Amino acid sequence: MEPARKVYLQPTPVRIWHWLNAFGIVTLIVTGAQIRFPEYIQLFSGYKSAILLHNTAGLVVAVSFSLWFFYYGVVARNMLKIYVPSKDDLRFGIGRQAKFYLLTYFLGWPNPHHPTPENKFNPMQKSAYLAIMFVLMPLIALTGILLTNVSPLRELVILIGGLKILVAAHFLLACCLCAFLFTHVYLATLGRTPLAYIKPMWTGWEEEEPDRHSHPAA
Template sequence: MSNKVYVFKVFERFWHWSQAALIISLLVTGFEVHGSYKLFGFQNAVAAHTVLAWSLVGLWLFAIFWHFTTGEWKQYIPTLQKVDAMVKFYLYGIFTDAPHPFNATPLKKHNPLQRLAYLFILVAVGPMLWITGWCYIFYDNWTAWGWDQYLSLPWVATLHALAAYMMLIFVIAHVYLTTAGHTPMAHIKAMITGWEETD
Protein backbone atom coordinates (compact mmCIF):
# COMPACT_ATOMS: atom_id res chain seq x y z
CA MET A 1 0.00 0.00 0.00
CA SER A 2 1.33 3.45 -0.84
CA ASN A 3 0.56 6.95 0.39
CA LYS A 4 1.07 10.25 -1.40
CA VAL A 5 3.00 12.95 0.42
CA TYR A 6 3.46 16.49 -0.90
CA VAL A 7 7.25 16.82 -0.63
CA PHE A 8 8.54 19.24 -3.27
CA LYS A 9 7.24 22.81 -3.37
CA VAL A 10 6.71 24.71 -6.63
CA PHE A 11 9.95 26.69 -6.30
CA GLU A 12 11.98 23.55 -5.57
CA ARG A 13 10.68 21.93 -8.73
CA PHE A 14 11.31 25.08 -10.80
CA TRP A 15 14.81 25.38 -9.33
CA HIS A 16 15.56 21.68 -9.91
CA TRP A 17 14.53 21.62 -13.59
CA SER A 18 16.02 25.05 -14.39
CA GLN A 19 19.29 24.03 -12.77
CA ALA A 20 19.27 20.71 -14.65
CA ALA A 21 18.71 22.46 -17.99
CA LEU A 22 21.45 25.01 -17.30
CA ILE A 23 23.98 22.41 -16.10
CA ILE A 24 23.38 20.11 -19.08
CA SER A 25 23.66 23.09 -21.46
CA LEU A 26 26.87 24.17 -19.73
CA LEU A 27 28.31 20.68 -20.12
CA VAL A 28 27.43 20.60 -23.82
CA THR A 29 28.87 24.04 -24.58
CA GLY A 30 31.79 23.63 -22.16
CA PHE A 31 33.06 20.41 -23.68
CA GLU A 32 32.95 22.09 -27.09
CA VAL A 33 34.98 25.02 -25.73
CA HIS A 34 37.40 22.43 -24.35
CA GLY A 35 37.75 20.98 -27.85
CA SER A 36 35.96 17.67 -27.33
CA TYR A 37 33.79 18.09 -30.45
CA LYS A 38 32.37 20.70 -32.85
CA LEU A 39 28.67 21.51 -32.61
CA PHE A 40 27.93 25.25 -32.43
CA GLY A 41 31.36 26.63 -33.30
CA PHE A 42 33.94 27.77 -30.75
CA GLN A 43 32.89 31.45 -30.51
CA ASN A 44 29.18 30.61 -30.24
CA ALA A 45 29.91 27.95 -27.62
CA VAL A 46 32.01 30.42 -25.57
CA ALA A 47 29.29 33.10 -25.76
CA ALA A 48 26.53 30.65 -24.83
CA HIS A 49 28.60 29.08 -22.05
CA THR A 50 29.23 32.50 -20.49
CA VAL A 51 25.54 33.49 -20.56
CA LEU A 52 24.51 30.10 -19.17
CA ALA A 53 27.11 30.35 -16.38
CA TRP A 54 25.91 33.78 -15.25
CA SER A 55 22.31 32.54 -15.45
CA LEU A 56 23.18 29.64 -13.15
CA VAL A 57 24.93 32.01 -10.74
CA GLY A 58 21.75 34.10 -10.61
CA LEU A 59 19.58 31.01 -10.06
CA TRP A 60 21.87 29.76 -7.30
CA LEU A 61 21.89 33.13 -5.52
CA PHE A 62 18.09 33.21 -5.57
CA ALA A 63 17.93 29.56 -4.45
CA ILE A 64 20.33 30.25 -1.55
CA PHE A 65 18.13 33.18 -0.47
CA TRP A 66 15.01 30.99 -0.72
CA HIS A 67 16.57 28.11 1.23
CA PHE A 68 17.72 30.33 4.07
CA THR A 69 14.51 32.37 4.34
CA THR A 70 12.30 29.25 4.34
CA GLY A 71 14.55 27.08 6.54
CA GLU A 72 14.84 24.48 3.76
CA TRP A 73 18.64 24.61 4.07
CA LYS A 74 18.23 22.10 6.91
CA GLN A 75 17.33 19.46 4.30
CA TYR A 76 21.02 19.36 3.28
CA ILE A 77 22.61 18.82 6.70
CA PRO A 78 24.62 15.60 6.26
CA THR A 79 23.93 12.57 8.41
CA LEU A 80 25.47 9.12 8.62
CA GLN A 81 22.27 7.49 9.90
CA LYS A 82 21.12 4.75 7.52
CA VAL A 83 24.04 5.36 5.13
CA ASP A 84 24.93 1.66 5.30
CA ALA A 85 21.33 0.68 4.54
CA MET A 86 21.27 3.04 1.54
CA VAL A 87 24.58 1.67 0.20
CA LYS A 88 23.30 -1.93 0.50
CA PHE A 89 20.06 -0.96 -1.21
CA TYR A 90 21.80 0.72 -4.15
CA LEU A 91 24.40 -2.07 -4.50
CA TYR A 92 22.04 -5.04 -4.50
CA GLY A 93 18.69 -4.26 -2.88
CA ILE A 94 17.44 -2.62 -6.07
CA PHE A 95 18.02 -5.86 -7.95
CA THR A 96 16.32 -8.09 -5.36
CA ASP A 97 13.16 -5.98 -5.00
CA ALA A 98 14.12 -5.07 -1.42
CA PRO A 99 12.05 -2.34 0.28
CA HIS A 100 13.51 1.13 0.02
CA PRO A 101 15.12 2.04 3.38
CA PHE A 102 14.14 5.71 3.09
CA ASN A 103 10.81 7.42 2.53
CA ALA A 104 10.80 11.11 1.69
CA THR A 105 8.76 13.47 3.86
CA PRO A 106 8.37 17.26 3.81
CA LEU A 107 10.86 17.44 6.71
CA LYS A 108 13.33 14.88 5.29
CA LYS A 109 13.35 15.08 1.51
CA HIS A 110 16.79 13.61 0.84
CA ASN A 111 18.23 10.29 1.95
CA PRO A 112 21.64 10.23 3.70
CA LEU A 113 23.60 9.43 0.52
CA GLN A 114 21.87 12.25 -1.35
CA ARG A 115 22.81 14.66 1.41
CA LEU A 116 26.46 13.58 1.26
CA ALA A 117 26.49 13.83 -2.54
CA TYR A 118 24.94 17.32 -2.47
CA LEU A 119 27.46 18.37 0.19
CA PHE A 120 30.32 17.21 -2.06
CA ILE A 121 28.85 19.18 -4.98
CA LEU A 122 28.41 22.28 -2.79
CA VAL A 123 31.83 22.30 -1.11
CA ALA A 124 34.09 20.73 -3.75
CA VAL A 125 32.77 20.55 -7.31
CA GLY A 126 30.78 23.81 -7.35
CA PRO A 127 33.56 26.03 -5.96
CA MET A 128 36.12 24.39 -8.28
CA LEU A 129 33.88 25.11 -11.28
CA TRP A 130 33.09 28.67 -10.27
CA ILE A 131 36.60 29.75 -9.29
CA THR A 132 38.21 28.32 -12.43
CA GLY A 133 35.31 29.58 -14.55
CA TRP A 134 35.68 33.11 -13.25
CA CYS A 135 39.42 32.91 -13.87
CA TYR A 136 38.58 31.98 -17.46
CA ILE A 137 36.06 34.81 -17.86
CA PHE A 138 38.47 37.42 -16.49
CA TYR A 139 41.55 36.04 -18.27
CA ASP A 140 42.13 39.38 -20.08
CA ASN A 141 42.52 41.10 -16.70
CA TRP A 142 45.07 38.70 -15.17
CA THR A 143 48.07 40.89 -15.96
CA ALA A 144 46.43 44.10 -14.71
CA TRP A 145 45.35 42.37 -11.50
CA GLY A 146 48.70 40.59 -11.01
CA TRP A 147 47.06 37.16 -11.30
CA ASP A 148 49.35 36.07 -14.14
CA GLN A 149 52.10 35.50 -11.55
CA TYR A 150 50.03 32.85 -9.80
CA LEU A 151 47.78 31.37 -12.49
CA SER A 152 48.46 29.26 -15.55
CA LEU A 153 45.78 28.99 -18.24
CA PRO A 154 46.49 25.27 -18.90
CA TRP A 155 46.09 24.54 -15.16
CA VAL A 156 42.87 26.56 -14.94
CA ALA A 157 41.53 24.74 -18.02
CA THR A 158 42.50 21.33 -16.62
CA LEU A 159 40.89 21.97 -13.23
CA HIS A 160 37.75 23.40 -14.85
CA ALA A 161 37.45 20.35 -17.12
CA LEU A 162 38.08 17.98 -14.20
CA ALA A 163 35.29 19.62 -12.20
CA ALA A 164 33.02 19.43 -15.27
CA TYR A 165 33.68 15.68 -15.56
CA MET A 166 32.83 15.27 -11.86
CA MET A 167 29.58 17.17 -12.45
CA LEU A 168 28.84 14.95 -15.46
CA ILE A 169 29.37 11.82 -13.33
CA PHE A 170 27.03 13.28 -10.70
CA VAL A 171 24.36 14.02 -13.33
CA ILE A 172 24.57 10.50 -14.78
CA ALA A 173 24.39 8.90 -11.31
CA HIS A 174 21.55 11.23 -10.32
CA VAL A 175 19.51 10.34 -13.41
CA TYR A 176 20.16 6.63 -12.89
CA LEU A 177 19.14 6.74 -9.22
CA THR A 178 15.87 8.49 -10.07
CA THR A 179 14.82 5.11 -11.46
CA ALA A 180 15.27 3.47 -8.04
CA GLY A 181 11.75 4.22 -6.84
CA HIS A 182 8.92 1.71 -6.61
CA THR A 183 8.48 2.37 -10.34
CA PRO A 184 11.20 3.66 -12.69
CA MET A 185 9.40 7.00 -13.15
CA ALA A 186 8.13 7.54 -9.58
CA HIS A 187 10.87 9.95 -8.45
CA ILE A 188 10.80 11.89 -11.72
CA LYS A 189 7.01 12.20 -11.43
CA ALA A 190 7.44 13.49 -7.86
CA MET A 191 9.79 16.20 -9.08
CA ILE A 192 7.16 17.23 -11.65
CA THR A 193 4.03 17.12 -9.47
CA GLY A 194 5.54 17.56 -5.98
CA TRP A 195 3.80 14.43 -4.71
CA GLU A 196 6.00 11.51 -3.61
CA GLU A 197 4.47 8.06 -3.29
CA THR A 198 5.80 6.26 -0.22
CA ASP A 199 5.35 2.72 1.09
Protein backbone atom coordinates (compact mmCIF):
# COMPACT_ATOMS: atom_id res chain seq x y z
CA MET A 1 0.00 0.00 0.00
CA GLU A 2 1.36 3.40 -0.99
CA PRO A 3 1.74 5.94 1.82
CA ALA A 4 -0.94 8.61 1.90
CA ARG A 5 -0.06 11.82 0.11
CA LYS A 6 0.25 14.87 2.31
CA VAL A 7 -0.53 18.51 1.60
CA TYR A 8 0.83 21.45 3.59
CA LEU A 9 -2.28 23.33 4.70
CA GLN A 10 -1.46 25.13 7.94
CA PRO A 11 1.58 27.46 7.95
CA THR A 12 3.31 28.14 11.26
CA PRO A 13 1.70 31.58 11.90
CA VAL A 14 -1.76 30.05 11.42
CA ARG A 15 -1.02 27.22 13.85
CA ILE A 16 0.32 29.64 16.46
CA TRP A 17 -2.79 31.79 16.05
CA HIS A 18 -5.10 28.78 16.27
CA TRP A 19 -3.77 27.50 19.58
CA LEU A 20 -3.41 30.96 21.12
CA ASN A 21 -6.98 31.64 20.09
CA ALA A 22 -8.21 28.29 21.40
CA PHE A 23 -6.49 28.76 24.77
CA GLY A 24 -7.78 32.30 25.08
CA ILE A 25 -11.37 31.47 24.13
CA VAL A 26 -11.61 28.49 26.49
CA THR A 27 -10.25 30.67 29.30
CA LEU A 28 -12.76 33.40 28.43
CA ILE A 29 -15.63 30.91 28.51
CA VAL A 30 -14.63 29.39 31.86
CA THR A 31 -13.91 32.70 33.58
CA GLY A 32 -16.97 34.27 31.99
CA ALA A 33 -19.14 31.49 33.41
CA GLN A 34 -17.81 32.23 36.91
CA ILE A 35 -18.37 35.97 36.46
CA ARG A 36 -21.93 35.36 35.24
CA PHE A 37 -22.81 32.70 37.84
CA PRO A 38 -20.51 33.34 40.84
CA GLU A 39 -22.90 31.63 43.24
CA TYR A 40 -22.61 28.34 41.33
CA ILE A 41 -19.12 28.37 39.82
CA GLN A 42 -16.01 28.90 41.94
CA LEU A 43 -13.11 27.63 39.85
CA PHE A 44 -10.78 30.49 40.73
CA SER A 45 -9.82 32.13 44.00
CA GLY A 46 -12.44 34.85 43.79
CA TYR A 47 -14.65 37.06 41.67
CA LYS A 48 -11.97 39.70 41.13
CA SER A 49 -9.44 37.04 40.12
CA ALA A 50 -11.89 35.69 37.55
CA ILE A 51 -12.38 39.18 36.11
CA LEU A 52 -8.63 39.78 35.93
CA LEU A 53 -8.03 36.45 34.19
CA HIS A 54 -11.00 37.08 31.89
CA ASN A 55 -9.59 40.44 30.81
CA THR A 56 -6.12 38.95 30.33
CA ALA A 57 -7.53 36.17 28.16
CA GLY A 58 -9.35 38.83 26.16
CA LEU A 59 -6.01 40.50 25.43
CA VAL A 60 -4.55 37.15 24.35
CA VAL A 61 -7.43 36.63 21.92
CA ALA A 62 -7.03 40.20 20.63
CA VAL A 63 -3.31 39.61 19.98
CA SER A 64 -4.00 36.29 18.26
CA PHE A 65 -6.72 37.92 16.15
CA SER A 66 -4.23 40.60 15.08
CA LEU A 67 -1.73 37.88 14.13
CA TRP A 68 -4.39 36.08 12.08
CA PHE A 69 -5.48 39.27 10.31
CA PHE A 70 -1.90 40.36 9.60
CA TYR A 71 -0.92 36.98 8.18
CA TYR A 72 -3.88 36.50 5.86
CA GLY A 73 -4.36 40.16 5.00
CA VAL A 74 -0.76 41.36 4.62
CA VAL A 75 1.61 38.38 4.31
CA ALA A 76 -0.41 35.75 2.42
CA ARG A 77 -2.89 38.23 0.93
CA ASN A 78 -5.48 35.55 0.38
CA MET A 79 -7.99 36.27 3.14
CA LEU A 80 -10.94 36.80 0.80
CA LYS A 81 -10.15 33.70 -1.23
CA ILE A 82 -9.77 31.55 1.87
CA TYR A 83 -12.76 32.79 3.87
CA VAL A 84 -15.40 34.13 1.45
CA PRO A 85 -17.69 31.46 -0.07
CA SER A 86 -18.05 31.49 -3.84
CA LYS A 87 -21.42 31.52 -5.61
CA ASP A 88 -21.05 27.80 -6.21
CA ASP A 89 -20.32 27.30 -2.51
CA LEU A 90 -23.52 29.12 -1.58
CA ARG A 91 -25.72 27.48 -4.20
CA PHE A 92 -24.52 23.90 -4.01
CA GLY A 93 -21.52 23.46 -1.73
CA ILE A 94 -23.14 24.16 1.65
CA GLY A 95 -25.96 21.70 1.02
CA ARG A 96 -23.55 19.08 -0.31
CA GLN A 97 -21.30 19.43 2.73
CA ALA A 98 -24.22 19.40 5.16
CA LYS A 99 -25.47 16.19 3.56
CA PHE A 100 -22.03 14.66 4.11
CA TYR A 101 -21.92 15.60 7.80
CA LEU A 102 -25.49 14.52 8.49
CA LEU A 103 -25.79 11.40 6.35
CA THR A 104 -23.21 10.22 3.85
CA TYR A 105 -20.28 10.32 6.32
CA PHE A 106 -22.03 7.57 8.30
CA LEU A 107 -22.53 5.58 5.08
CA GLY A 108 -18.80 5.61 4.41
CA TRP A 109 -18.91 8.03 1.50
CA PRO A 110 -15.92 10.32 0.84
CA ASN A 111 -15.80 13.95 1.88
CA PRO A 112 -16.94 16.06 -1.10
CA HIS A 113 -14.33 18.69 -0.27
CA HIS A 114 -10.65 18.03 -0.98
CA PRO A 115 -8.55 20.75 0.67
CA THR A 116 -5.69 22.53 -1.05
CA PRO A 117 -3.56 25.44 0.21
CA GLU A 118 -5.66 27.78 -1.96
CA ASN A 119 -9.02 26.24 -0.97
CA LYS A 120 -8.52 24.56 2.38
CA PHE A 121 -11.97 25.16 3.87
CA ASN A 122 -15.17 23.51 2.73
CA PRO A 123 -18.21 25.74 2.00
CA MET A 124 -19.70 25.28 5.48
CA GLN A 125 -16.38 26.14 7.11
CA LYS A 126 -15.99 29.26 5.00
CA SER A 127 -19.47 30.47 5.91
CA ALA A 128 -19.05 29.72 9.60
CA TYR A 129 -15.55 31.19 9.91
CA LEU A 130 -16.58 34.30 8.00
CA ALA A 131 -19.44 34.89 10.45
CA ILE A 132 -17.32 34.08 13.50
CA MET A 133 -14.23 36.12 12.63
CA PHE A 134 -15.88 39.16 11.05
CA VAL A 135 -19.16 39.42 12.99
CA LEU A 136 -19.33 37.41 16.21
CA MET A 137 -15.81 37.96 17.56
CA PRO A 138 -15.82 41.75 16.93
CA LEU A 139 -19.24 42.04 18.62
CA ILE A 140 -18.06 40.04 21.63
CA ALA A 141 -14.95 42.21 21.87
CA LEU A 142 -16.96 45.43 21.55
CA THR A 143 -19.51 44.50 24.21
CA GLY A 144 -16.71 43.24 26.46
CA ILE A 145 -14.81 46.52 26.17
CA LEU A 146 -17.97 48.50 26.92
CA LEU A 147 -18.59 46.36 30.00
CA THR A 148 -15.33 47.60 31.51
CA ASN A 149 -17.36 50.76 32.14
CA VAL A 150 -14.44 53.13 31.65
CA SER A 151 -15.31 56.81 31.80
CA PRO A 152 -14.83 57.74 28.10
CA LEU A 153 -17.28 55.01 27.06
CA ARG A 154 -20.07 55.58 29.60
CA GLU A 155 -22.10 57.84 27.33
CA LEU A 156 -22.04 55.15 24.65
CA VAL A 157 -23.11 52.54 27.21
CA ILE A 158 -26.06 54.72 28.20
CA LEU A 159 -26.93 55.30 24.55
CA ILE A 160 -27.04 51.55 23.92
CA GLY A 161 -29.37 50.99 26.85
CA GLY A 162 -27.19 50.54 29.91
CA LEU A 163 -25.11 47.79 31.44
CA LYS A 164 -27.98 45.30 31.70
CA ILE A 165 -28.50 45.34 27.94
CA LEU A 166 -24.76 44.96 27.37
CA VAL A 167 -24.47 42.07 29.84
CA ALA A 168 -27.34 40.24 28.13
CA ALA A 169 -25.89 40.86 24.65
CA HIS A 170 -22.38 39.79 25.71
CA PHE A 171 -23.76 36.62 27.32
CA LEU A 172 -25.88 35.65 24.30
CA LEU A 173 -22.96 36.24 21.94
CA ALA A 174 -20.75 34.11 24.19
CA CYS A 175 -23.36 31.33 24.08
CA CYS A 176 -23.22 31.44 20.28
CA LEU A 177 -19.44 31.14 20.47
CA CYS A 178 -19.75 28.15 22.82
CA ALA A 179 -22.14 26.45 20.39
CA PHE A 180 -19.69 27.02 17.55
CA LEU A 181 -16.80 25.69 19.64
CA PHE A 182 -18.57 22.43 20.49
CA THR A 183 -19.62 21.96 16.86
CA HIS A 184 -16.11 22.78 15.66
CA VAL A 185 -14.52 20.20 17.96
CA TYR A 186 -17.05 17.52 16.98
CA LEU A 187 -16.67 18.07 13.24
CA ALA A 188 -12.89 18.04 13.64
CA THR A 189 -13.17 14.36 14.62
CA LEU A 190 -14.97 13.33 11.40
CA GLY A 191 -11.85 12.61 9.40
CA ARG A 192 -10.33 9.32 8.28
CA THR A 193 -9.42 8.91 11.95
CA PRO A 194 -10.60 11.03 14.92
CA LEU A 195 -7.28 12.93 14.90
CA ALA A 196 -6.84 13.25 11.14
CA TYR A 197 -8.05 16.87 11.07
CA ILE A 198 -6.43 17.80 14.39
CA LYS A 199 -2.85 16.72 13.62
CA PRO A 200 -2.42 19.34 10.85
CA MET A 201 -2.93 22.07 13.43
CA TRP A 202 0.23 20.76 15.11
CA THR A 203 2.33 19.72 12.12
CA GLY A 204 0.90 21.76 9.24
CA TRP A 205 0.52 18.66 7.06
CA GLU A 206 -2.75 16.90 6.28
CA GLU A 207 -3.02 13.48 4.67
CA GLU A 208 -5.23 13.35 1.60
CA GLU A 209 -8.32 11.36 2.43
CA PRO A 210 -8.85 8.28 0.22
CA ASP A 211 -12.33 7.37 -1.00
CA ARG A 212 -13.69 5.07 1.67
CA HIS A 213 -16.28 3.54 -0.66
CA SER A 214 -16.84 3.77 -4.36
CA HIS A 215 -19.86 6.06 -3.96
CA PRO A 216 -19.73 9.50 -5.58
CA ALA A 217 -19.28 12.48 -3.30
CA ALA A 218 -22.91 13.56 -3.59
